Amino acid sequence: MTQSVVLQVGQCGNQIGCRFWDLALREHAAVNKKGIYDEALSSFFRNVDTRNGGDGADIHKGKIFSLKARALLIDMEEGVVNEILQGPLRDVFDSKQLITDVSGSGNNWAVGHKLYGCQYREHIVEKLRRTAEHCDCLQCFFVIHSMGGGTGSGLGTFVLNVLEDEFPEVYRFVTSVYPSGEDDVITSPYNSVLAMKELNEHADCVLPIENESLFSIVSKIHQMTNSGKLGSTVKQNSLLTSSAGSIKTEQEKPFDAMNNIVANLLLNLTSSARFEGSLNMDLNEISMNLVPFPRLHYLVSSLTPLYTLADVNVPSRRLDQMFSDAFSKDHQLIQADPKHSLYLACALLVRGNVQVSDLRRNIERLKPSLHFVSWNQEGWKTGLCSVPPVGHSHSLLALANNTCVKPTFTELKDRFMKLYKKKAHLHHYLHIDGMEQSCFSEAISSLSDLIEEYNQLDATKGAPRTDPSRLKIAM
């Protein structure tokens, strides 16, 4: 069994991270009734004997003493991390896993990346090494951050570089929250594009998230559960947005519901690696199957169902509905419509009481309405995990490498150019040591190249298919 380490950087990263750990504990508590520290738990948690105070030794088997998250919390201002450490999750984190500063990054990628990056590099490497040493077999780093700010965006991508340098064999999965058009941070396009270049070059897989999508999912759930139509028959802890049953008991904060969705995404992504199933899908398989060319590693994700009704017997029609929903644009975590764009590859990770025949039936049913690239007409990767998420009898995570990410990138580019043409706010960046005009031009060029690659693929969509001629053998 392998371990993964979560790196939560910046305010957004830490808030999502916090929800992730909470829901992870909830999930394991539901499955692990005997309180034994098992392999599934060890993928994200250490078992530490803290009876004698301080940092006890790791206990690899037997009863659970005290679970510590395999995480690094990084923020250049203290507010968010301090709140986590005073909240109900304080015992899950080790004081040695934090890197904080006081003044923040002022929504400036250069401050995060160049200034703090330089300053804290050794610190970061040392803490990463410690965390890695606690792992038997470290497989993956999960970086959670936002793109629009300064710390998450700048320092987060700096950490990505460090990970590649120091741990080249370990996979780097990045969950990035992209800014919306009406983002209140004026320089978010700069920050995002500068960060994109780093993601292009140093991440193995990126799961882009947009707040607008999370928000519409939250509204939808809210509407369904409060409209009175389904009302009382919805299982509260099954809501994709819910913290019910977790440690957090106080009033939910405004972003909690949205962040819970992202937390659930990460839990579902790693479920097959942690729990058993008839067709396992490990993290390294996701990267292998979904990334046909090194730079095209942006995966659009969708989670269904959004909630479960309390009915115990779910007819297979509802199961099929779950599959259909996964491809609808309302369930995607970015503003995109994969059905009308071109698929390079698609992965379906099913959890719960679903068998291979259900999976096949639905793939056959949905295939005709989806466009796959000519060289990957049957580009499906599937996984079956027996353990469903809390509150559900089954669930589905769909990951698509699809050209529908392109609009997100082109809009980002447009917003960037609007500012850049006027050289607005540029001086805030350029006066940071290590920042030059070329950083900007290289970044936008990297983004343009990426967009162009997607354009070329899109151009093949609908074109008549000519298969390359096969090798001829002389008899």
Next chain:
Amino acid sequence: MSIVTVQLGQCGNQIGYEVFNAICSDFHSTHGLCSKKENESYQEACKERFFSEEKTGVPVARAVLVDMEPKVISQTLSMAARSGHWKYDHQSHFCQKQGSGNNWANGYSVHGPRYREVIMNLVQKEAEKCDRLSGFFTVMSMAGGTGSGMGAFVTQCLRDAFPTSFILNQVIWPYGTGEVIVQNYNSVLTLSHLYQSSDALLVHENDAIHKICAQLMNIKKISFRDVNQVIAHQLGSVFQPTYSSEGASQYSKSPLGDLMESLVPHPEFKMLGLRNIPQMSENSLAYSTFTWPGLIKHLRQMLIANAKMEEGIDWQVRPPLPGHPVPPKASPNKALHFNTSIANLVVLRGKDVQSVDLGGFRDPALYTSWLNPQEAFNIWKTPRAFNKYEKSASLVSNSQFLLKLMDNIVGKAWNMFASKAYVHQYTKFGIEEEDFLDCFTTLEQVISSYASL
């Protein structure tokens, strides 16, 4: 003589477990329909072939379990132990933590060499437990990373370490509509490499078995367990003890050797297909009766028309009449495409096997011209019924059964290769574009050879 089974990867281990389970349950079957003496003879042969004795009396499967991640093996070991009737040797397994990531190159070039010594030691230990070793039976899928890549490497190692033993690779052909996106690459790499070191490849297709589950077994929600149990039944129906020649007084001592001798006269032709009838759910068994002529007629037509199961057989397909030219294979009327065989083996189990007329299988029109039809067709039988089927007939065929499948998979892989998609994932671990080209060449050769039969 004994067979050592090597179970590789998730699929290999899941199927391997079902195979031993099926064999053990057949061993204990009280519906043998034969004399007590016969039954005891059968049981003894079965035991020697597949199990070794342990002090506790519980038979221990002659198997080595290999996987690059621990979950499946630990499940497999505990399921076997819980059965109470048999178990695995808990020392005979090897696993790592990270898996192969569906990457053939990772399985073959990284994991294979790295763990070669440990794995071969385990195999050696199992081989030494056998009084006489008939050969090796490996179970693997082609689509993933461990079964396929590491499986290919281990097969090579087996060939090097045991040059005189027989090696039969049980290979699982993935569903046409992906389980794994790079399955076509992994399959092409596996097939071409196995062809060098294996004696024969026995293929089971997920799509075909799935259909059997749906249409013949009437299973509504088909799970991988169901599919694996059908495969296990089919394998058991071939490899449980039989008398392999007319007038033999003892159960065959060398099943793998007999198989190779009967079916693989030429090293260019190693692809074997398996058909078994009747196949139905246990509930229906009680209400069905079969006659040998009926079963044999169906089995023969399944061979000729390349049908995967006993329903939906195309009865229009006929072998070419003697003296008439064989219709061109590239005939647009694919439905009338006749499946030419190199050699066939029929295994009969159960009531009245002595009276079965297999003349239809000796028809020279079924075969290519190289072998005397008397040599091209072999029969194994036993009066001891298998697994609750009063009469059971299996066909192992070296014929054009797999031609279309191979052509398909090579076509899709080539299509993907032309755009260079995913190739960087393989070059990362040392499999270069030239290696791919070599594999494509090997397989095009095999396809061409089978097509021109």
